[in-house]
Every structure is written in structure tokens, then in C-alpha cells.
Amino acid sequence: MKFSKITSCMLTLAVFIAVNLNAQSVEGTRQGVKFATQNMDIQIEFYSNNIVRVFKTPQGFPYNKKSLSVVKSPEMISVKSTQKGNKTVLESSSIQVEVNPETGGISLYDSNGKLLLKDKDFGTQFSATDDAGTPSYTVREGFLLDSDEAIYGVGQIMDNKFSRRNSSHHMQNENMSTYSPYFMSVKGYAVFWDNYSISKFNDNAQELSFEGLGHCVDYYFMYGKNADGVIAQVRDLTGKAPMLPLWAYGFFQSKERYHTEDESLEVLKKYRNLKVPIDVVIQDWRYWPEFNKSDSLWNSQSFDRQRFPNPKKWVDEIHKLNAKLLIVTWPGFGPKTEQRKEFDSKKMIINFDTWPPKSGARPYDVYNPEALNIYWRYLNKGIFSYIGNDGWWLDSTEPDHINRKDSDYDLPTHLGSYRSVKNAYSLMHNKGIAVNQRKSNDSKRAVILTRSGFIGQQLYGSNTWSGDVVSSWEMLEKQIPAALNYTLMGIPNWNSDIGGFFAGGWKKDGGNKNPEFQELYVRWMQFGAFCPMMRSHGTDLPREIWNFGERGTWCFDAQEKSIKLRYSLLPYIYSTSWDVSSNNGTFMRPLIMDFVSDKNTHNIGNEYLFGRSILVAPVTKYKAKEWSVYLPNGIDWYDFWTNAYIKGGQTIVTESAVDEIPLYIKAGTILPFGPNVQYATEKKWDNLEIRIYPGADGEFTLYEDENDNYNYEKNIYSIIKFKWTDKTKMLTIENREGSFPGMLKSRVFKIMVAGPNTAVGDSSGQPGKNISYKGKKIVLKL
Structure with a gap:
């Protein structure tokens, strides 16, 4: 029978099954079933053909759960219900769910009946506990996997491992540790356990389990057949990733910290004089009045008038240099800030000490919607609408916890104890700023650099960095699997401090001139060129390119080579950004x-793979x-x-x-190369090199728009599809689709076919076939 637009009598269908005393009737719901067994109430609901929600509560204790991550409402789909002995089987076009009403066990299959995952018989536990004075539960859910089944996700974990099998993790978001209760299987499914508490993940020979604090077990099973399909389901459930502006894929220079507005301006001017490409400079902490360096005005979101005498002019000068500014803001406020006073008066502070130590700074309650709006009101008035900065650096979004005491986790928030919601702090903080910025100015895409994350954060244009990692070869190696597991959670934007944050250990033997540190920095920069954000940052040693030597020295030249390669690939990277946003693609694959x-x-x-074509193997x-x-x-x-x-x-x-x-490069790749530029939007893409790598059929879609604003959501953009047919050596350039203001009406494509006698690396000056393209289909025999 169909559970879709069906009759009311079918909607209330109840199937009675003879089971033990713990098991009661299985009642059909609109798109699933509900029943009671093992002292639990269990509800199974299809959210789509590919997503099933499983919701469990202690019997007789209903709980109204409102997700912080899930934005999807259940679709109206057709769900068939049948009986298989004493078991109920629910079936969509993609998933079969078999329910054992006696044990509470749930088995999940694909449409062909292949077992994907088992929610264990008797595998759910509710243990009563006191949550800061409120009755609650320690909840635990166990699953059974195949013995040789590789799984991924769980978070950004610095253990240099890729598969998460046979591992245990204390899931508590802190600097350098970013978790979500989620795993993806090579079998093409994933599970998101929708819980924000400090939790445990454990996988061993007996089972995989999650354990945390809460009033329910609430998880989503998503089937996508493969990793791309799974990520599409994650984004369908928790939000698609918006496009970032073109400039956000250029080179970022930062340090801890630029002390004055003149210092950051001089950095930009020197990059421009050296003709080394750069798009963004970042302003780190303490641009605000320091009040005799007591930090009582920490994060006042205002400017010290001695060091930043004219902040609006400062940002205007940055823009005149064809660059952008990201500026830091923190979740904690010093005791003498106006923000802190208002938050205190409205009981919107979580009363533990956050960074910096001994300052009295404390974080605001991001779980309170009114607090999010108050935070933005100050941020908008003091910075965004005042100076016109281009993006945000959200530091300490876990947040930092100074003099950590266990009792601090019992502190109240708008949604319950801090312990019960801690891991979603970054999600809510990022949401408040991204959503409010768009309400304030819809013509500028939100760009956020943030130190933590949680599933759903991709919806807010956030780019998570790996935290204050140490500058070492071992840490560089750990960045790669940590990034890959993080992006497999459906959050596509990730980066790290190029060179590592803490570099004090390299001060001996010359600091920036230390040969080993120079090589580490160059290798990290090469890796950074193939991350969604390419950003140099750190402390102890300055990171601007000239600190490593002059042009003509190997370290300077190697850095410049990586930066210029990044800029030459901007047409590929920006088109990948469109694939990420439009097709649920992934940068780091x-x-x-x-x-x-x-x-x-x-x-x-x-x-x-960076995008769908370039295999990257960092040294x-x-x-x-x-x-x-x-x-x-x-x-x-x-x-x-x-x-x-x-x-x-x-x-x-x-x-x-x-x-x-x-x-x-994969055979069959069609790879565009852009012009030599000093910043991302310096030149139009009117003369692109299109490099063909034969050996297989291939396709590529070149995406272009206005480079910023949200007009692409209104279909104001253009795409040009390229298709390579290897057998006939034919390249087809299809009719251009779409348009936008300022779009090129005609252009030249320089077609290159890769081979032993053609371009390598930088193909400047190499022969090729120039094709004039005016938006109409062209077929070439090559």
C-alpha cells in the first residue's frame, strides 16, 4: 500500500503482531510507523526516498525535538508497507526498512534487498541521569557493520588515520578537534546522530556506538549509493553550500597580528610592488582599545583610535589596492564592553572564562535567538556597516574554555545545560552572523573563516580551519586525512594555517631562513594551493613572502610558483565552487x-582529488x-x-x-587555465587556455557570474559545456547557457592537447589552436 496522498483510513493503518509483553501494536503513520517495545516509543519516518529518520524516547515520556542542524521537512513520497513474518517492512524507491517490533531492531537495505546497516536488537539504552538539575538520560545507540567495512567522517581528528574503524573518540569540540556524530560507509550510506552534547564515538569488533546526553535517540539514515550521493543527501537534509565570491579563492595573508592599519596596508603594497598575487589581508585580534592591556575591553568590536585612527579610510585603501579585508571577532566579551553589559543584563552570558586568560571575558549564549541578533547589532554598527569589511574571521568558535571545571558544563543556556549543546556552538555562532549579514546586505556573499564546525554549517558559507596547529612535518601530514574526513561530512570548505600556527621552535638557526622551516613552509603552501582556501598565517615567525628571501632565492620563487599556479587555476576552482553549490560536489575528494x-x-x-580532475599528493x-x-x-x-x-x-x-x-591529471580531463593576474578579478577570462588530456571521454562546465552577490540564485550566470570524445578526438563546445551583466559576448579559447611535445606546468608561449567563440556551438577535430 502507498503512504502518500492516500486515504485517512490507510493513514491510520495498524498492524497487530503477536509478540512478547514489551512489544505493542505497530501503527502506520503517514510515511512510516510507530510502536512501543523494550520500554521505548519508536517512530520511523521517511523524509525522502533516500532519507529515513529514526526517533526513540523512553516509553511514556514524549519529547518535542527541534533540530539545530536539519532544515529539511519530510517530502510527500510513496512508501509501501508489507509484513514479513512478525516483522514490518517499509519500502521507498531507494530504501527498505525492516522493523522487528519485539526487539526494537531495525535493518536497512537498498532497493535490491542488500543489507546496508543494522540498528542492533536491544541496542538502544536510556539511563536516567541528572543534567544540571533537570531529569535527562545518557542515551546510547549501537549499530552492526560488516567486519571489513571502511567508514569515514566523525570529524577533523589529528591522528593521521583515514578510516574510522576500530577507533574511539571523546567528541568534544575544542581547538584543533572538530566533531560531528556522523559516519559514512563505503557501501554508500551515512548516519547522522542528531545530538549536540559532549559525546562518545566507539567502534570495535562488537559494534559501532554513539553515546551522549539527551532526551531521545534521533538519527537520520541517508543512502546515496556512493560518497557523492551521500553528500547530496547530507546537504538535502542539513542545507546546501552557497557559493563564495571569486576573490575568496585567491591568496590570503595573515599573521598574529598586524598592530596598526598602516602595517597591513604596507603588506599589501609590498605584495603589489613585488607583483606577487594576493586578494585578502586579515586583521587579527586587539585592534580594539586595549585599556592598559587589561583586556577588559576584549572584543569590543570597535577600534583603538591611536593605532586605527580612521578605520573606514583604512578599508577604502585596502579596496583601492584591489584587495579585501577579513576582520576577527570573538564569541567572548570583556567585562567592560557594552556588549557584555547588555548580555549580562539579559542573562545571555554563559558564565565561564574564555580567551584571553585572566581577562574576565565570557562567551555569549548563541543558543538564544535574541542573543544572535544582539551580537549582530553591535557587529554591524561597529564594523560591517561602518567600515565595509568583506568577511569575518570567527576565532575560538568552540569556544575556548579557560580554567576548565566540570561544573562549568552544567551552566545554563537557552536550550539547556552547556554540556548538552556544546558541540553546536560554532554552528549557531556562524548562523547568526551569516543570516543577519544577508539581511543587512544581500549584495555581498558571506565569507566566514571559523575555527570549529558541525554538520549544517556548510549552509552559512563557513570555511573551517584546523586550529592552532604546531609547525612540524608530523602536523602537516596529519592535516590531510583530517581534512578529508571533515569534508566527507558534507562540509566542503576547509583550510589550515600555511606553515602551522606555532613556529617558535624554528627560531633557532635563522628562523625564516632556517632551511628546514623554509622547506616545511613551501610544502605546506603547496598543499594550501589545493585547499578550498589558501591562507598563510601564524605566530612566532612572520609569513609574508619576503621574509624568506628575495626573488631569485629558491624559497621565494617556490612560494610564488605555488601562488601563481593557484591563480592560473581560478577558472577551474570557481567552476568547482559552482559544482559544489549546484550539484553538491566536493573540493577535496x-x-x-x-x-x-x-x-x-x-x-x-x-x-x-582537488575537484574532479586533479590528483594531489602533498609531500x-x-x-x-x-x-x-x-x-x-x-x-x-x-x-x-x-x-x-x-x-x-x-x-x-x-x-x-x-x-x-x-x-x-585524469585522462579525459578538460582543464581551463586563466590569465596571469595580481588579484582574482583583475582580468576577464576572454583568452583562456583549455587543456585536453586524452585517453578517455570527458566533460567540463565552465561557470561564470558577477563574482559576488547572490544573483546566481536567480539564475543570473552563464555556463559553457565542453565535451571530449576520445575515440574520434572531437571537442564539442556547446552553446552558452544563461547570461549576466558584464558577460563576455565573444572570447578566444586556446586549445591544447596534452602530450609529450606540448605544454607542461606553465604553458605560456606554447603552441595551440586558437578558437573564436561567440556563444554558439563549435565542434573541433583535434
Whole structure:
């Protein structure tokens, strides 16, 4: 029978089953069932053909749960219900759910009846507990996986592991540790346990389990057949990722900290004089009045008039230099700030000490909707509408917890104890700023750099960085699998401090001139060029390029080479941004996303695809003259630097020149290269090189719009589709679709076919076939 637009009698269908005394009748609901067993009330509801929600509460204690992450409402779909012995089977077009009303066990299958996951018989536990004076429960949910089933996600974890099997984690979001109760399987499904408390994740030979604080077990099973499909379901459930502006994919320079407005302006001017590309400078903390450095005015969201005498003019000067400004703001406020006084008066402060130590600064209650609006009111008046900055650096969004006491987690928030909602702090803080900024100014896309995250945060244009990591080779190596697991949670934007934040250990033997630190910094920058945000930042040692030497020295030249490569790839990167936003794509793609049938990829976390075409294998060892790279089976590859053609399905050992990161291009790739620019929007893309890598059929969609604002949501953009047919060596450039103000009406594409005698790396000056394109279909024989 169908549970869709069906009769009322079918909506209230009850199937009675003879079971033990704990099990009661299974009652049909609109798109699922509900029943009681094992002292629990259980409800199963299809949110779509691919998403099922399972909701459990102690029997007789209903709970009205409002999710902080989930934005989707259940779709009206067709769900068939049948009986299989004493079990009830629910079936959509994609998923079958088998319910055992006696044990509470739930088995989830694909549409062909292949078992995907089991919610264990007797696997749910509610243990009564006192949550800061409120009766609550320690809740636990157990699942059964195949013994050889690889899983991913859980969070950004600095343990240098990729698969999360046979691991245990205390899920508490802190600096450098960012968790969500979520895992994805190589079988093409994922589970999001919708709980924000300090929690536990544990996987062992017996089961996989989540355990935390709450009044319910509430999880979503999402089936996508593969990793891309799963991420599409995550975004359908918790929010799509908006596009960032084109400039956000340029190079960012930051430090701890620029002390005056003149200092940051001089940095930009020097980059421009050196003709090294840059788009963004970031202003770190203490631009506000320091009140004799007592920090009582910490995060006042105002400017010290001695060091920042004319902040509006300062930002105007940054814009005249064709650059953008991100400025830091914190969740905590010093005791003498106006914000703190208002939040205190309205009981909207969580009363524990946050950064900086001994300042008396305390964080505001992000779980209170009114508090989010108050925070923005001050931020907008003191900074955004006043100086016209271009984005935000949201530091300490876990937030920092000074002199941590266990009793602090019992402190009240708008939604209950701090312990019960802690892990969603960053999600709510980012939401308040992104949503309110858009209400204030819809013509500027929100750009947020943030130190923590939670599933759903992708909805707010947030780019999570890995925190205050130490500057070491070991930490560089750990960044890669941490990033890949984080992005497999459906949150596409991630970056790290290029060079690592704490670099004091390198001050000996010359600091920035220390050869090992120079090489570490260059290797980290090469990795950063293939992250969604490319951002240099740190303390102890300055990171601006000239601190490492002059042009003509290897360290300067190697950095410039990486930065310029990043800018030449902007047409590819911005088109990937469109794929992320429009098609639920992913920037940093673990090899299991595209090559899951190659089991060799299941535990490779030290290389990845950037976009859908470029395999990146960062070098993470000192003085590595050679580097091993696995090229997945099922496709052949080109060495980006030499154009050597290499068969897939093998590990190769490549030379690792210190100024080149190992890069491999999939056969069938169509790769656009942009002009030589000093900032992202300096030149129009009227003369792009289009490089074809033969050996397989391929497609690419070149995306263009106004580079900022939200007009793309109104279909104000254009796309040009390229198609390569390898057998006939035919390139088809389709009719341009769409339009936007300022769009190029005609342009030249320089077509290159990769091979031993064509371009390598930088193809400037190499021969190619120039094609005039005016928006109409062209078919070329190459």
C-alpha cells in the first residue's frame, strides 16, 4: 500500500503482531510507523526516498525535538508497507526498512534487498541521569557493520588515520578537534546522530556506538549509493553550500597580528610592488582599545583610535589596492564592553572564562535567538556597516574554555545545560552572523573563516580551519586525512594555517631562513594551493613572502610558483565552487569518492582529488627526493609537470622537486587555465587556455557570474559545456547557457592537447589552436 496522498483510513493503518509483553501494536503513520517495545516509543519516518529518520524516547515520556542542524521537512513520497513474518517492512524507491517490533531492531537495505546497516536488537539504552538539575538520560545507540567495512567522517581528528574503524573518540569540540556524530560507509550510506552534547564515538569488533546526553535517540539514515550521493543527501537534509565570491579563492595573508592599519596596508603594497598575487589581508585580534592591556575591553568590536585612527579610510585603501579585508571577532566579551553589559543584563552570558586568560571575558549564549541578533547589532554598527569589511574571521568558535571545571558544563543556556549543546556552538555562532549579514546586505556573499564546525554549517558559507596547529612535518601530514574526513561530512570548505600556527621552535638557526622551516613552509603552501582556501598565517615567525628571501632565492620563487599556479587555476576552482553549490560536489575528494571499487583506495588518506580532475599528493617529509603516489585503477593519468602518460592501478615513485607538488591529471580531463593576474578579478577570462588530456571521454562546465552577490540564485550566470570524445578526438563546445551583466559576448579559447611535445606546468608561449567563440556551438577535430 502507498503512504502518500492516500486515504485517512490507510493513514491510520495498524498492524497487530503477536509478540512478547514489551512489544505493542505497530501503527502506520503517514510515511512510516510507530510502536512501543523494550520500554521505548519508536517512530520511523521517511523524509525522502533516500532519507529515513529514526526517533526513540523512553516509553511514556514524549519529547518535542527541534533540530539545530536539519532544515529539511519530510517530502510527500510513496512508501509501501508489507509484513514479513512478525516483522514490518517499509519500502521507498531507494530504501527498505525492516522493523522487528519485539526487539526494537531495525535493518536497512537498498532497493535490491542488500543489507546496508543494522540498528542492533536491544541496542538502544536510556539511563536516567541528572543534567544540571533537570531529569535527562545518557542515551546510547549501537549499530552492526560488516567486519571489513571502511567508514569515514566523525570529524577533523589529528591522528593521521583515514578510516574510522576500530577507533574511539571523546567528541568534544575544542581547538584543533572538530566533531560531528556522523559516519559514512563505503557501501554508500551515512548516519547522522542528531545530538549536540559532549559525546562518545566507539567502534570495535562488537559494534559501532554513539553515546551522549539527551532526551531521545534521533538519527537520520541517508543512502546515496556512493560518497557523492551521500553528500547530496547530507546537504538535502542539513542545507546546501552557497557559493563564495571569486576573490575568496585567491591568496590570503595573515599573521598574529598586524598592530596598526598602516602595517597591513604596507603588506599589501609590498605584495603589489613585488607583483606577487594576493586578494585578502586579515586583521587579527586587539585592534580594539586595549585599556592598559587589561583586556577588559576584549572584543569590543570597535577600534583603538591611536593605532586605527580612521578605520573606514583604512578599508577604502585596502579596496583601492584591489584587495579585501577579513576582520576577527570573538564569541567572548570583556567585562567592560557594552556588549557584555547588555548580555549580562539579559542573562545571555554563559558564565565561564574564555580567551584571553585572566581577562574576565565570557562567551555569549548563541543558543538564544535574541542573543544572535544582539551580537549582530553591535557587529554591524561597529564594523560591517561602518567600515565595509568583506568577511569575518570567527576565532575560538568552540569556544575556548579557560580554567576548565566540570561544573562549568552544567551552566545554563537557552536550550539547556552547556554540556548538552556544546558541540553546536560554532554552528549557531556562524548562523547568526551569516543570516543577519544577508539581511543587512544581500549584495555581498558571506565569507566566514571559523575555527570549529558541525554538520549544517556548510549552509552559512563557513570555511573551517584546523586550529592552532604546531609547525612540524608530523602536523602537516596529519592535516590531510583530517581534512578529508571533515569534508566527507558534507562540509566542503576547509583550510589550515600555511606553515602551522606555532613556529617558535624554528627560531633557532635563522628562523625564516632556517632551511628546514623554509622547506616545511613551501610544502605546506603547496598543499594550501589545493585547499578550498589558501591562507598563510601564524605566530612566532612572520609569513609574508619576503621574509624568506628575495626573488631569485629558491624559497621565494617556490612560494610564488605555488601562488601563481593557484591563480592560473581560478577558472577551474570557481567552476568547482559552482559544482559544489549546484550539484553538491566536493573540493577535496578522497580517492574513495571516485574509485571506491578499487579497494586500495579505502585507506588512502594522504592524497586526494582537488575537484574532479586533479590528483594531489602533498609531500610531507623533509628532504624527500622521491615520493610514492598511488594512481587509482579504472583510469589513466598524466603527470602535470611532464605530461608523462601513466597507467592507473599502480604505485609510482616520482621525483619530488622542492618547488613542485606531485600532481596527476585524469585522462579525459578538460582543464581551463586563466590569465596571469595580481588579484582574482583583475582580468576577464576572454583568452583562456583549455587543456585536453586524452585517453578517455570527458566533460567540463565552465561557470561564470558577477563574482559576488547572490544573483546566481536567480539564475543570473552563464555556463559553457565542453565535451571530449576520445575515440574520434572531437571537442564539442556547446552553446552558452544563461547570461549576466558584464558577460563576455565573444572570447578566444586556446586549445591544447596534452602530450609529450606540448605544454607542461606553465604553458605560456606554447603552441595551440586558437578558437573564436561567440556563444554558439563549435565542434573541433583535434
